[in-house]
Amino acid sequence: MTAQDISLLGFALLGLVQQKPVSGYDLRKIFTSTPMGTFSDSPGAIYPALERLEKRGLIRSVIEEGSGLRRRRLFHLTPAGTVALKQWLQKPITRGDVARRINEILLRFAFSDRVLGNAGAIALLQDLQQELVAYIPTLKVSVRQQADVMPLSGALALISGIKQYESLLAWTRLAIATYQQRQSPRKRAKKGPAAS
Amino acid sequence: MTAQDISLLGFALLGLVQQKPVSGYDLRKIFTSTPMGTFSDSPGAIYPALERLEKRGLIRSVIEEGSGLRRRRLFHLTPAGTVALKQWLQKPITRGDVARRINEILLRFAFSDRVLGNAGAIALLQDLQQELVAYIPTLKVSVRQQADVMPLSGALALISGIKQYESLLAWTRLAIATYQQRQSPRKRAKKGPAAS
DNA sequence: CGATACATGTAAGAAGTTACATGATTGT
DNA sequence: ACAATCATGTAACTTCTTACATGTATCG
Numbered sequence: 447m448t449a450q451d452i453s454l455l456g457f458a459l460l461g462l463v464q465q466k467p468v469s470g471y472d473l474r475k476i477f478t479s480t481p482m483g484t485f486s487d488s489p490g491a492i493y494p495a496l497e498r499l500e501k502r503g504l505i506r507s508v509i510e511e512g513s514g515l516r517r518r519r520l521f522h523l524t525p526a527g528t529v530a531l532k533q534w535l536q537k538p539i540t541r542g543d544v545a546r547r548i549n550e551i552l553l554r555f556a557f558s559d560r561v562l563g564n565a566g567a568i569a570l571l572q573d574l575q576q577e578l579v580a581y582i583p584t585l586k587v588s589v590r591q592q593a594d595v596m597p598l599s600g601a602l603a604l605i606s607g608i609k610q611y612e613s614l615l616a617w618t619r620l621a622i623a624t625y626q627q628r629q630s631p632r633k634r635a636k637k638g639p640a641a642s
Numbered sequence: 643m644t645a646q647d648i649s650l651l652g653f654a655l656l657g658l659v660q661q662k663p664v665s666g667y668d669l670r671k672i673f674t675s676t677p678m679g680t681f682s683d684s685p686g687a688i689y690p691a692l693e694r695l696e697k698r699g700l701i702r703s704v705i706e707e708g709s710g711l712r713r714r715r716l717f718h719l720t721p722a723g724t725v726a727l728k729q730w731l732q733k734p735i736t737r738g739d740v741a742r743r744i745n746e747i748l749l750r751f752a753f754s755d756r757v758l759g760n761a762g763a764i765a766l767l768q769d770l771q772q773e774l775v776a777y778i779p780t781l782k783v784s785v786r787q788q789a790d791v792m793p794l795s796g797a798l799a800l801i802s803g804i805k806q807y808e809s810l811l812a813w814t815r816l817a818i819a820t821y822q823q824r825q826s827p828r829k830r831a832k833k834g835p836a837a838s
Numbered sequence: 839c840g841a842t843a844c845a846t847g848t849a850a851g852a853a854g855t856t857a858c859a860t861g862a863t864t865g866t
Numbered sequence: 867a868c869a870a871t872c873a874t875g876t877a878a879c880t881t882c883t884t885a886c887a888t889g890t891a892t893c894g
Contacts, residue, residue, distance in 0.1 A: 490885085494881080560793045597756045598824070599753070599754050602751070607748075617802045617805050624798065649853065667872070
């Protein structure tokens, strides 16, 4: 009965609500102003999705008291919501995830250290790294096999995909190193990872 | 009346049908066996999408004669379909495309040299390059601004996005160079681009 | 007083997902 | 005869998109 039929947008909402109680409006702002917007940024998707999550008991809402502004409905995660979120975060990473649902993996990673701790985040990265190492060579083979039956731009588009995966693989190494440094900080560097 | 309400899957089909007449089954095989599968690979999406395209007069089908196998319905592009495809391929690339619809851009590129010629493919690459050059710095700024209000994994996920864009930018340079080399081939190199 | 930002929603329609149905042909 | 592959489709369901509706509070 732990029905996992929650959309990506639903999980994105679950993960954000977990970080701290927020309103639908707050959530929408996050979606419109960050790359998370790929999971939809329209009220016509967000409010119904929140309703569904509440109906399933994964989040609860309370109308914010006091203030003078229009009523804000603040959502927070329930224990059942935490369980669902953890289950999603801990699902093993498959070939299909890497081939077709790479944003879902990145979304899961984005929430993983708050929910599962550093160890959980590192585990996900290592899983991903392993799948990438296995997957990339198969992509290269298929480009070589198909390059002559498609237009040059088709072949180049495939190559762009390969390069994106290679860049992601390089990033997993950076990210793992960042976490390891955080856990054994010989010299404390005050700030996080560099943006380039 | 040139209603542009065609889904991404629809355009993917249009582009493939343009290359040579194919059946729904052929198309499905392409989707299940290549990264194009991100645009859906289920018969429940493909057959209805083909039907819609045919109703709009963008493709036509004929039942393949002869043979002995079950009837195959072969689709080919109509002149109206060519027009619609060209219009889509030539749409200017916007910030929003780069931020949220990068697969659509790559899909467009994949078809552009067959439909628009080398010059069209190069134009698209240059457009994309220009948008990337403008967009990437804004992403870096927003990471720096937000990095302290989000978990480390959140910040790292954003950085992974930046790195993907940087890798795409590097690829545009490779792709442009490949086309320029093709147009002025001092020494003919027989084969296409290297897969790594 | 009008514009803007805050804040939540709904309705109609398009398009995808999963699962099933159907049928022909080929190989064992 | 049976399984596998070729080949096309349909039905139920879910969810997203676009566009609209509603209402409060603040600022100039």
